[in-house]
Amino acid sequence: MREFSLPALYEVPADGNLTDIVRRNAAQHPDVAVIGRKVDGSWQDVDAKTFLAEVRATAKGLVAAGVRPGDRVGLMSRTRYEWTLLDFAIWSAGAVTVPVYETSSAEQIQWILGDSGAVACLVELDAHAAAVESVRDRLPALAHVWQIDKGGVEELKSAGAEVTDQTLDERCAAAGADDPATIVYTSGTTGRPKGCVLTHRSFFAECGNVVERLKPLFRTGECSVLLFLPVAHVFGRLVEVAALMAPIKLGHAPDVKNLTDELASFRPTMILGVPRVFEKVYNSARAKAQAEGKGKIFDKAADTAIAYSRALDTSSGPSLGLRIKYKIFDKLVYSKLRAVLGGRGEYAISGGAPLGERLGHFFRGIGFTVLEGYGLTESCAATAFNPWDRQKIGTVGQPLPGSVVRIADDGEVLLHGEHLFSRYWNNEGATEEALADGWFHTGDIGTLDEDGYLRITGRKKEIIVTAGGKNVAPAVIEDRIRAHALVAECMVVGDGxxxxxxxxxVDDEFLGRWAAEHGKPAGSTASSLRDDADLLAAIQSAVDDGNAAVSKAESVRKFRVLSSQFTEESGHLTPSLKLKRNVVAKDYADEIEAIYRG
Incomplete structure (x- = not known):
């Protein structure tokens, strides 16, 4: 057994709640832009005093509608200004926010709103309103539904006009530090989603220590962050609350399809994302260079960036020759890549899955450091992350200051700290199982090095045991295979x-480009090319790269290219883009059998 901890850098308030943040900002930084809001295609600053006024006016509407302290209020929307406004308004009314992914099915909506006992729900689009309406007869506690795009926020402000400031002040003070701030339902990779109760204390401990440990990334009046992750996901909430706690300017981008344009116009100093975002940036840049006949130059530049980053971790640092090559490629390649990311950014924080060492070194090498972290819904997002000044690429960093990470005898990662969830809503059995002996049992397998840096090597429940008795952690090889431009998703099989x-x-975005470069018919699809020798050879190269990370017994011997995609809509991915392995295994049972046939 091994454990590691760091002293807390932030003193969690003995009492109080998250509404204290917006009141403090308005008092101490009234004219500082805390939010950048997109209006008619242009970014407009919202200063701290204006944001507080909007929060209070909206919260009064909730109070007028009969929302009481401790009541649960659903919030179903894409990532936009109103999400953050409504989150703080719900807290200001003394209530508890229950996020609902905007892609959720009617059945999922019914479960989350029904299990939480939500008395009201705010939705964004007509489709969201229709989905809630389709199950409303099975939600007896749901008294109100407001739609953002149909003037719901304005309706609340108008309805609350007669609520006094004194009444709202009493509501703002209703929740204590140990009262629930939100119930975030897990993605549900197996079974029904469980509602994680995160308290106001959880967010103070989490966000306060993140901001303090990453201080240069959270400079008030200088730094900004563009939030494009779903705010329904706990990682998105970390960004929201930490940005306002600092405070730094927070922007929202509802559609990742337009992410490049949003980054260029908002120009954040920091972004937060999942590995697939950074893989796409790299693969798109490389494909563009190849299409322009500059593929060899790009590859040399990439190799130089990686070598330069690796040299930074040595006592001697980059050699003179490497520094000269680096300066040349910085003008030709790296500066253009940084421009794609907004032009002002130096740091990103990545979570959700391993980024991969090569990609980590590439981005640090071009002057855009990606700090990997690790966390779960139950840990209020990041429970470990790489410090800005002592990064170890290939790890998910050190524990959140003020918390403890322990590796059990069987390799499971255990957590302890004020940032952890208090319980699963309406699920005492699951709570007792997960929080045994005061430690949260994550279900992840990992190791700690001598400096307290954590590596996650797999999921305890996802360990594959082959017929020969070999234990295989699928995440290691899957992440390496998925890094290839042609690969969208990969799922390792082989249990028994x-x-x-x-x-x-196959990644549809790159397949068309690849097909044209390799003389395949126009309009070729994964279905038409799944048995094509050239495509199979390209995928085999990705598999070979993945196999290089594991022993021979753990390596992939055979694979099947599928004609369809794993998507959230198909039911094979969670909203946070994790594989639902049991669903994939069931739906593609014939494909799995084909791997082992003969």
């Missing part, structure tokens, strides 16, 4: 089988 295999889906 004679060897390890894999199901692979």
């Amino acid at each position: 089988r004679p060897f390890v295999g894999a199901l692979v889906t």
